[in-house]
Amino acid sequence: MNLFSKLVNDVSRLWANYASAYLGGMWSTLKLAVVATVIGVLIGLVCGILNTIPCGKNDSLPRRVLLGLIRFVVRAYVEIFRGTPMVLQAVFIYYGLPYFSNNTLRFDDIWAAAILIVSINTGAYMAESVRGGIISVDPGQTEGAKAIGMTHVQTMVNVILPQAFRNIIPQIGNNFIINIKDTSVMFIIGFTEFFAFHRYITGVNNMYFPSATIEMIGYLTMTLVASFLLRWLEKRLDGSDNYELVSDDQLVMAAGTYSYPDRGSPFDERHKPSREAVIQEVKFGRNRGER
């Protein structure tokens, strides 16, 4: 108990002295994670779409060669960036590019470098998720869209991708949370995010454990808020659980000047008796029992 109250005491002292540093670090971490996740998801979408362009035996040779090449490049990208640690990728990109290009390729802005590295990492992970998300949409959806005359692009944009996007929100959430935590390795290129301040502050006063406690609470707060927001987004995209029945009067108002030529059609909900009659007639035939 004594130890615990000492910890609480130290934490509050640290916080009193360095709150703005910690908060600034959290802000940098969040900004980097949000921007890199968004860009990463976009990269993943592009790769996933490129990977699912239909390609059959009937297509022309140049088209098949081109699509094969695209798939190979995407595959290589995914395997390389998924298969190596982000710390090393950061080293190679931030220090390696200038070194091997005689300083013609270098980063003047540490933010640009950090965003680039985290984005292409996220993209590599998302590419596979997006591909899976697209494939798991019922093929009937594509047929329905084609049957009303939509082109491949229109079908993708209006029907398939919105559903695929809904399918992959959990993975986007995962990647976002991983990014909040894993951006801490960006210290290797001198990017000062939340964890970097832990290193600076403990370097001054040696209060490792209290500072780590603040870091823990900080990271957990960020990830919990992220989870919550993603749940909310999922719910919103699903639409409400119930719907309002709309009466005819409301429809007239909503449709402006619209008047109903078909008001008397037998399928009007208000013409139940006549509809029943037609239904019976069709279902059982006009002269039932004759068959």
Next chain:
Amino acid sequence: MADTILEIRHLSKSFGSHEVLKDIDFTVSKGDVTAIIGASGSGKSTLLRCVNLLETPTSGEILFHGKDVTGRGVNAPEYRSHVGMVFQSFNLFNNMTVLENCIVGQVKVLKRSKAEARETALRYLQYVGMAPFINARPRQISGGQKQRVAIARALAMGPEVLLFDEPTSALDPEMVGEVLAVMQHLAGEGMTMLVVTHEMAFARDVSTQVVYMNQGVICEQGPPADVLENPQRQETRDFLARFRKN
């Protein structure tokens, strides 16, 4: 023959070495209601999908108002917007409401204004009795209701021909009637329709022409009174007899 809409000539379709359709010939004129009947696996769906270019025919021609639509330079999406299709599994867009389902094609494909598309969609939703459900999502309505929305979605595109692939086969029995009733009403208004169906009462009472398919060929075709009541071919008689027993 000014009012011929579709002419299918020597249409064949193979999947690999499996020849599913063999030398299919028939004509659809304006106002025709053609019922396509036949055992499962006889190629009825493939025929309909070829007519809509969802499958590419292996050989033969499909003439739409006299123009072949199977060639390379044909704008398939444009053609499909004139030929509506209603599927056994509805295929409503799950990411949209009932109303949006009926609007999206008009806006994206026909480039109608939002307001005009909304009006047209409401008119046809009213027609099939689904207007009160415009804010519902496909997962929230019954199969019969979904199929009626699918019909409204197809009608909103102003098609010249409507293709139905077993529109009532996936429905609970008590919902079959409401969909058939809509189709019968459409037929009564002169809509040109091609209907793959196992509903013999519908074929007999509503269609103007019956096509009986057997193993990828048209075995017999003609007015319903001839094909259904007085079939000439033994295969047709056997099929109908099997059907009556069930």
